[in-house]
Amino acid sequence: MKIVIDMMGADLGVLPVIEGVSKALSSTAFxxxxxxxxxKAKAFISKDLASKVELIHCPDYIRMEEHAxxxxxxxxxxxxxAMDILKNGADALVSAGHSGATMGLxxxxxxxxxxxxxxALCTLMPSIKERASLCLDVGANTDCKAEYxxxxxxxxxxxxxxxxxxxxxxxxxLSNGEEDSKGNLITKEAFKLISEYPLxxxxxxxxxxxxxxxxxxxxxxxxVDVIVCDGFVGxxxxxxxxxxxxxxxxxxxxxxxxxxxxxxxxxLLKGAFCTLRxxxxxxxxxxxxxxxxxxxxxxxxxxxNARAMECAIYQAIRAKESGxxxxxxxxFEHKQAPKEVPS
Numbered sequence: 001m002k003i004v005i006d007m008m009g010a011d012l013g014v015l016p017v018i019e020g021v022s023k024a025l026s027s028t029a030f031x032x033x034x035x036x037x038x039x040k041a042k043a044f045i046s047k048d049l050a051s052k053v054e055l056i057h058c059p060d061y062i063r064m065e066e067h068a069x070x071x072x073x074x075x076x077x078x079x080x081x082a083m084d085i086l087k088n089g090a091d092a093l094v095s096a097g098h099s100g101a102t103m104g105l106x107x108x109x110x111x112x113x114x115x116x117x118x119x120a121l122c123t124l125m126p127s128i129k130e131r132a133s134l135c136l137d138v139g140a141n142t143d144c145k146a147e148y149x150x151x152x153x154x155x156x157x158x159x160x161x162x163x164x165x166x167x168x169x170x171x172x173x174l175s176n177g178e179e180d181s182k183g184n185l186i187t188k189e190a191f192k193l194i195s196e197y198p199l200x201x202x203x204x205x206x207x208x209x210x211x212x213x214x215x216x217x218x219x220x221x222x223x224v225d226v227i228v229c230d231g232f233v234g235x236x237x238x239x240x241x242x243x244x245x246x247x248x249x250x251x252x253x254x255x256x257x258x259x260x261x262x263x264x265x266x267x268l269l270k271g272a273f274c275t276l277r278x279x280x281x282x283x284x285x286x287x288x289x290x291x292x293x294x295x296x297x298x299x300x301x302x303x304x305n306a307r308a309m310e311c312a313i314y315q316a317i318r319a320k321e322s323g324x325x326x327x328x329x330x331x332f333e334h335k336q337a338p339k340e341v342p343s
Contacts, residue, residue: 007036008061009097020309068100092296115332119292138234146189156226172214172224286311
C-alpha cells in the first residue's frame, strides 16, 4: 500500500510528521512517500528511515494564513504535488497542512464520488462508553443545504459500518432539542429527508437506524453512532471539545499540585486519568477523513504530534483496506432522489 504524506504546513514543523511515519513503519508494512523540503527534513531522517521512504523534494507549501484557493495555482506546492501522486497511483494521502487547500485539491483532482453533493470531514468524538461517535461535517461546509446533511448521514453510516466495524450503526441529527419540531429551517428539512430515505426508514429488528434529533448534551453519551450537522456547527463542537478537554487537564494538574492528599489521590486514580486522557486526546484519533471523494484523504490537526500522525496513517490504512470509497460509491449509485420538501 502506498501512502503519500505531506510534510509541510503543520504548526510543529516536519519533525512530528517524520517521527509519526517512522513509528508507523516500525509496526505496519506500507510504502511511504514523503513530500516536502529536503533541507528541513534530512536532519530528522535517519539512514534506516531513509532506506524505507521515498522523499520528494518540494520546498513550497500553502501557509495557514493563505487562501485555500491559492493551492489551485501553486503547482509546485507540497500538497499539490502530493495530491498528484495520490491521483496517479497512491492509495491514500495524509496531511497536517492547510486543511482548506487539501479539501479543495482533493475535490478538484481526485473528484467527488458520483452522487455526493459535498465532501465532508468527519471525526470521532470521545464517549463515556466504549464506542466513540462519529461526527460530520466538522468543517468542510460552513453553509449547507438539507440535501447535504442527507449525504453526510449516508457517508457517516457507511464509514461507521465499513471502517469502524460498527454493526447496525445509528444516526442522529444535531439540533437544539430532541423533539421532531425543533431545529432551524435547514435541520427541519434535513430531518424529513433523512427520516424518509429508504436506508434510514428501514428498521432492522424493529430498531430504527435514524434516531431523530439529538442535543449537544448527548454527544458524549454515544446516544447514536453517527452525529450529523453542518460544518459550521460541527467545527464549533470540535474546537469546544478540544478546549474543554485541555481545560479539564489543566485544572487537574493545578489542583493536584496544591496538596499531598490530592497527589496521593491522583496516584490511586492514575489508571482512570490515563483512560480519560486517551479518550479526550485528539492524537489518539489520528485525523479527520474527508468523505465523499474517490480516494482516501486524511486531514490531521495542524498541531498534530508524532502520535497523531502515526494514528492518521493507521486510519488511512484501515480506510483503504475496508474499501470504504468503493462502498460509498455503491451506496450513492443506488441513491434515490430526495422528495421535495414544502417550503
